[in-house]
Amino acid sequence: MTQLRILLLTAVAPVAWGTTYLITTELLPGGHPLLAALLRSLPAGLLALVIGKALPRGSWLWRSAVLGTLNIGAFFALLFVAAERLPGGVAAAVAGVQPLIIIGIGCVVLRERTPMPATAAGVAGAVGVALVVIGPSAQLDMIGVSAALGGIAATASGVVLTKRWGRPAGIGPIAYAGWQLTAGGLVLLPLTLLLEPIPAQVDLGAIAGYVWLGTVGGLLAYVLWFRGIQQLPVAAPGMLALLSPVVATVLGVVVAGETFTLTQSAGIAIVLVALVSGQAFALRRDGARSGSPAPRAEEPARTR
16 A cells, blocks of 8 residues: 555545534534543444454553543543534644644654654644634633643544554454444443433434444544554654644535635645645655655554
8 A cells, every 4th residue: 555545545534533523513412522422432433343353452451441542532522522612613723733742742652753844844734723713703711722632632642652552463453443442432431421411302413413423533534543543654644633623614614604714724725735745754754764665554462
């Protein structure tokens, strides 16, 4: 599989995630962020376990729990809290700093140094996202902002650990995603039962929203995302994450009737330039360093 094809398939994930804010505000019952997170993760995870026909063993029992908590449980819960307490654009703008967090954690944990041009692209992308989604009327709720920051910090840590630990030999991407989705869902299950009441009404629109988030935004997206993380340089998935807030903004214009300002148009241009240049620098460095094809998606499992 060529690097370009890997990039394009991995990009499907943040594009799908960009629909989360619109679906949350337009279709889902308000005041139930944990329920939304649970229904996005646990059913998809159990389905993936059935399809993948493999369960974690040895050290992968605790690794799956850690990755599932970071990538799924904590991230989903905090994402929906932020989506309910902040304007979608503001919540998405906070996510624009994720590439920088991934680059920083990657330098410490993986000792993978990102060249200055790629780091500069990450900074430019964060600035561009802010221009796209933050306007004069943006209202900042500190709980929402804290939830958004906590969510991207959790998933950034999960991205780096996913790349460091790889995937056990003989385990396909569907089973691997199923481990994490199920682990995250099991973390969310008792919290949802204890902290949130059952919605008074769930209409067809809400059902459709939950199904979309669990299938396309959950199972499909994470199968492609985890596979891409393991085959791309650490900076590449972080830069691809910039697609999510751009998609969220475009959907706001097309579906919700919002309009682009000149500043937003400039921000979109900056994000696209940062996205392309950041990927080019990261992939060029990876190819020059290895002098060989992209890293394999699978690594032997380490057990103790």
